[in-house]
Amino acid sequence: MRISVPKELKNHEDRVALTPAGVHDLAGAGHQVTVESGAGVESGFTDATYEAAGAKIVENQGALWEEAELVVKVKEPTPAEYQFLRPDLTVFAYLHLAADPELARVLMESRTTAISYETVETDSGELPLLAPMSEVAGRLGVQVGAYHLMKPVGGPGVLMGGVPGTPPAKVVVIGGGVAGTGAAMTAAGMGADVTVLDISVPRLRAIAQESNGRIRTAFSSHFEIAELVSQADLVIGSVLVPGDSAPKLVTDAMIAGMKPGSVLVDIAIDQGGCFEHSHPTTHDDPVFKVHDTLFYCVGNMPGAVPRTSTIALTNVSLPYIRQIANNGPVDAARRNPEIQRGFNVFDGKVTHRGVAKALGVKLYGFQEATGTAYLEGNV
Template sequence: MLIGVPKEIKNHEYRVGLTPESAEELVAAGHKVLIETGAGEGIGAEDDAYKAIGAQIAATPAEIFERAEMIVKVKEPQAAERAMLREGQILFTYLHLAPDPEQTRDLIDSGAICIAYETVTDTTGGLPLLKPMSQVAGRMSVQAGATALEKAHGGRGVLLGGVPGVQPGKVVIIGGGVVGFNAAQMAVGMHADVTILDRNPLALERLENHFESSAKVLYSTKAALAEQVAAADLVIGAVLVPGAAAPKLVSRDMLSTMKQGAVLVDVAIDQGGCFETSHATTHAEPTYVVDGVVHYCVANMPGGVARTSTYALNNVTLPHALRLANLGWQEALKADPHLLNGLNVCKGQITCKPVAEVQGHAYVPAATAIA
């Protein structure tokens, strides 16, 4: 199979679909890899590194999309890229379709087979291709929030860890999953005052056992959430409904109760965001202010630490890319029900139920679509 890797074109996105090491594995398995020139520069991988392992270099993205049987990316295809997709071509990348009806329509019209990293599952019910980026984003959320809290960046002028004789900043984390857990680890490590809210009793028990007295764990009711948000210096939105739009948990009314210069970091922004006042931002202009509250809503946070993120992502995507290349998409999906869960759009049909429901499309089960 010919696997194509275009250069990412989303604002300040420096990751790449395949590292030279991953490309080498595909070449060793008998496949051809076509890399757009400069695609790996953001992680320090020059074209020569890809040539050295037997990959070919393409001068333009058009060549990639025209020749490749499978496109391996990181971020969802932008409008110009979607226009180049063709019927029967495999697209393997993050999609986050629920809050993006325009992308969904374009993928339907393309006739491509679109497999989303974020809905591939594992035997434990987890999301293994989303997990490493959730780990990165969770850890980055505290770094980003700490910076936004600085007065020069519009924040309250609070140091999260405080100093002897001065109270630390109060960090409230909504959601105790992978993002929330990693955010809490960083915030606790900075000696902040940390509270985590969740509604899953098993998650609450796990968090309590792990953090013990270093973080407070609360069951998330509307009243508890409102109270914690009002007292917070930094609120991190870390909720996830797989494949679906994120619930709006922090309302505009809640902002009026918050401290001036407090910070919201919405890690759920890829799925539409969990704050009512959220809209996607970029690394170029990461924050904006609503009612005196600083919002950080960068939709590709891990792109800011591209090398770490790319290698972490390739560790989990490469086995699936190899399976798709070795078996072809139909046989690979039939053989692996967890990879099948990643199928979101198949030759004009929506095969991800949450996406179909939120956008009003007809839903076709993935198993039916590939039969």
């Protein structure tokens, strides 16, 4: 299969979809891998390294897309790349279509096969391609939160762990999944007073056990969120509904009642965010004020640490890319239900329940016997 890896165009998106090791694996299996010149430089991988691994390096972005059967990206296609989408092309990337109806429309109209990293799901409900980036985002969320708690950047002047004789920062993490657990463990490691909210008691129990009781836990409800947020110095939002929009759990009234200078980091922003007033920001301009609080809502947080993120992503994505390349997207989906769950748009139709619900469009199921989309119903 002809596989192309373009340079990412999103603001400060310095990750690349494949490491040279990943290229070497695919090229060794007989696939043609084309990498856009400079695609891996910010992650620490030179063109020469990719060439040595078996890739063809091209300067022309249009040519790279046109010759591809499978485009492997990190982030979703940007408007500048919409012109390259076509029916005989498969795109494999983080798409987050629930928060991007325009991209969903373009993918449907172009009839491009769109497989989304974040909805590839195991039988047990795990999201293997989202997990490493969630780990990165959770830990980064605490780092950027700690930075914005400093007075010179608008914070209240609170040190995360305090010092002897002073109280530590109060950190509230909403959502105890991979990102939330990473955030909570990192904040606790910095000496903060940490509470995690979740609707799963087994998940809360696991966090309490993993942290040896250092992290407090609370069952998530409107009342508990309001109570804890009002006392917080830093709130991390890490709620995930696969494919669907994130629920708005922190309301305007709660935000208005927070301590002046408090910081809110919305890790769920790729899915629309879980705080009222959240909207995507960039690494160039990451924060904005709401009442007396500071919001951080960067949509590609792991792009700030591209070396770590690129290696972590390739580690988990390569087995799926290999299956798609070896069998074609339709046969790969027939053989592996995890890949089939990753299908968001196929033959011009939305095939993921969460995405269809968020966009308010008809849901089509992927029919294994024929590889065509059939109407499953409204959601």
